[in-house]
Amino acid sequence: MTQYxxxxxxxxxxMRNSLVDLIEASGWVAKPLAxxxxxxxxxxxxxxxxxxxxxxxxxxxxxxxxxTVEAAPPIVLISAHGDIPTAVEAMNHGAYSFVEKPYDPKxxxxxxxxxxxxxxxxxxxxxxxxxxxxxxxxxRVLLGQSPDMHRLxxxxxxxxxxxxxxxxxxxxxxxxxxxxxxxxxLSPRCDGPFIAVxxxxxxxxxxxHVARSAGGGTLFLDEICACPADLQPALLRLIxxxxxxxxxQGAPDHMDLRIVAATNEDPQVAVAEGRLRQDxxxxxxxxxxHLPPLRARPDDVPLLVLRFLxxxxxxxxxxxxxxxxxxxxTLIAHDWPGNVRELRNVAERHVxxxxxxxxxxxxxxxxxxxxxxxxxxxxxAVAAFERQMISxxxxxxxxxxxxxxxxxGIGRRTLNEKIVKLGLDKDALL
Numbered sequence: 001m002t003q004y005x006x007x008x009x010x011x012x013x014x015m016r017n018s019l020v021d022l023i024e025a026s027g028w029v030a031k032p033l034a035x036x037x038x039x040x041x042x043x044x045x046x047x048x049x050x051x052x053x054x055x056x057x058x059x060x061x062x063x064x065x066x067x068t069v070e071a072a073p074p075i076v077l078i079s080a081h082g083d084i085p086t087a088v089e090a091m092n093h094g095a096y097s098f099v100e101k102p103y104d105p106k107x108x109x110x111x112x113x114x115x116x117x118x119x120x121x122x123x124x125x126x127x128x129x130x131x132x133x134x135x136x137x138x139x140r141v142l143l144g145q146s147p148d149m150h151r152l153x154x155x156x157x158x159x160x161x162x163x164x165x166x167x168x169x170x171x172x173x174x175x176x177x178x179x180x181x182x183x184x185x186l187s188p189r190c191d192g193p194f195i196a197v198x199x200x201x202x203x204x205x206x207x208x209h210v211a212r213s214a215g216g217g218t219l220f221l222d223e224i225c226a227c228p229a230d231l232q233p234a235l236l237r238l239i240x241x242x243x244x245x246x247x248x249q250g251a252p253d254h255m256d257l258r259i260v261a262a263t264n265e266d267p268q269v270a271v272a273e274g275r276l277r278q279d280x281x282x283x284x285x286x287x288x289x290h291l292p293p294l295r296a297r298p299d300d301v302p303l304l305v306l307r308f309l310x311x312x313x314x315x316x317x318x319x320x321x322x323x324x325x326x327x328x329x330t331l332i333a334h335d336w337p338g339n340v341r342e343l344r345n346v347a348e349r350h351v352x353x354x355x356x357x358x359x360x361x362x363x364x365x366x367x368x369x370x371x372x373x374x375x376x377x378x379x380x381a382v383a384a385f386e387r388q389m390i391s392x393x394x395x396x397x398x399x400x401x402x403x404x405x406x407x408x409g410i411g412r413r414t415l416n417e418k419i420v421k422l423g424l425d426k427d428a429l430l
Contacts, residue, residue, distance in 0.1 A: 004116040007048035009033045009065070010078075011057045015101075019052065022105055023112075036060040039069050048073055049116035050096070052108075055079035055086065066093040074115035078103060142175065143307055144300035148292040152179075159287045160186035165239055167224070167284050168262040170291030173341030176262040177222065179289060183260055184218040192217025192257075199261070200226035204234050208244045214257045224261040224284065225270040232277045239283040259284070294336040294343060301331050304340065308347030321354035327361040334365065356393055356407060363388070387422045390415070391429055399430045 006023050008030055010016040016032045023030040031046045033039065036053060037060050043051075055062040055077050062077045063086075069075075074096035079086065087098040096115045099108055142153055159166055160183045168176045177196060184194045195214040199221040202210055211219060221227070227235065238244050239259055243252040261284045263270075270276035294301065305323070313320040323331075336342055350364035366388070390408065397403040405415040419426065 004028045004049045004113070004120075005046060006030050006112060006116070007033065007039070007042055007046055007051045009036050009039060009051065009053040009057070009062075011035065011054065015054070022109070026109055036062065036065040039065060039072075043069065043072055049119045050112050051075045052112060053077055055090070056081060063090060063093060066090065066095055073119045076111055076115055078108075142179075143304055144297055145303070146292070146297040146300050148297060149300065152289065152291065155287075155289060156182055157186060159183060159289070161188070162287070163258060164286030165258070165284050166260045166286060167267070167281075167288045168260065168291065169267075169288060170262075170264065171293050171337075171339055172264050173339035174291040174293060175340055176264070176291060177220070179291065180218070180220040180260040180262060184220075184258075187218070187258070189217050189258060194218050194220065196220040196222065198222050198226075199224045199231075200228065202231055203228060204231050207231060207234050207238070208246045208253065211238060211244045211255045211257060212253070214255075216256055218258045218260055221259060221261045223263060225263045225265050225267055225276050227276065227280075229275075232280050236277065236280045236283060239280075294339045298332045301336075301343065302328050304343055305331055305347050308344050309351060312348045312351040316351055316355070318351065318355050321350055321358070323361065330361050330365065353389060353392075355409075356389070356396060386418060387424060390418060390422065390424060394424075394426060394429050399426060 006028055008016060008019045008023065010019065010032075011034050013034070016034065020030045020032050031042060031048065033042060036057055039051070039053075042048075050073050051065075053062040053065055053075060056079060060068070062075075062079070066075055066077075075094070076097045076099060077090050077095050078099045078101060080101035090098045096118075097111045099111065142149060156179060166180075166183060168179050170176050170179075180196070181194055184190060193214055194217055195210065197210055197220070200223050202221070221235075234244065237252075238255065242255050242257075244255055245252040267276055267281050267285075271278045271281055294304075302323070309320050309323075331343075331346075338345070346361070346364045350359075350361055353359055353363055390404075393404045393407050394401075397407060401415060402412060405412045408415065410418075418424075
């Protein structure tokens with residue numbers, strides 16, 4: 001029997017207890033509430049498949065609940081004061097169904113069952129669409145014909161079918177997060193949640209919540225070498241036994257999940273420096289996947305950039321810019337410290353700049369990384385890019401501001417604001 005989760009809201013204690021008894025006798029899980037004002041919080045914590053709520057309650061009525069609660073599952077309203085106008089109003093505001101008291105238990109259970117099943121189906125469809133989108137992203141990152149990429153794709157397929165922990169190593173921008181999601185999507189746990197967190201931001205107190213969120217699915221711990229020292233014993237226990245202990249709790253909870261970790265540094269160095277426990281590293285290292293940097297597979301660069309150019313041309317509704325032999329040579333010669341992420345950013349800039357006319361890839365490369373972390377100086381990089389685009393558009397349109405704004409695809413007022421903000425001198429450009 002499917003174990004649905006039902007949130008019951010009724011200010012009448014006897015009625016509330018009666019509904020809980022009925023629900024739990026049917027093999028489902030029930031969470032009773034006396035006030036609808038608490039619904040938002042418990043929808044997040046309890047994750048119900050359906051809500052059964054009384055209509056007339058103090059503070060917030062069932063009809064008000066329909067209009068105010070966010071991201072709610074189907075809501076079934078129940079009332080001892082049933083009338084046609086109330087039922088019609090409830091349905092118009094999105095109620096799944098309306099039931100009068102005294103209720104027929106079999107009919108009520110049937111309604112709740114149908115509502116919960118519909119909710120589960122919608123969730124499954126949402127997860128499927130998300131997986132398709134993520135797999136598409138993975139395909140873009142792992143596109144390539146080099147031996148390293150062939151081996152990596154084969155290994156991901158093999159590893160996905162196991163239950164062992166996986167450690168993904170690779171430089172920034174190589175796609176570690178997408179590889180972790182691919183392992184989840186191709187695994188028997190694909191219908192469960194994929195929870196991604198930065199290991200540096202998890203502590204012993206919130207590990208139970210994080211692990212519980214990933215129950216039945218995969219927990220992805222990024223930057224594992226930055227894992228706090230006080231978290232590592234609890235994390236080791238979770239990997240070894242599947243158990244996690246809530247602070248102040250007597251007995252541990254057992255969690256059914258798989259752990260995939262990632263790092264952009266050598267974990268052996270972190271162990272040697274005392275930042276990562278060696279036994280924890282051994283437990284995480286059931287399988288290790290090494291993502292090659294882009295500079296190690298230069299022959300894949302033209303293939304990748306062509307895919308990115310086509311994608312962004314479609315996104316911005318423009319023609320795919322051509323690449324000359326000199327452009328290809330420039331791309332291959334670059335060492336790509338930001339890896340595929342950096343290449344993707346260059347491709348996007350090239351598509352946007354090419355809308356103003358044909359140009360070499362060097363213009364888009366001028367904003368590429370030079371060995372620093374791509375997260376630093378982002379605001380300055382964007383400003384420099386906007387300054388360059390606006391300057392060239394002003395020159396191409398001989399200073400005619402209406403034509404310049406139209407060429408850039410922005411309003412005249414926005415163009416004026418950007419010129420002032422970026423400190424551009426229009427007269428000096430002409």
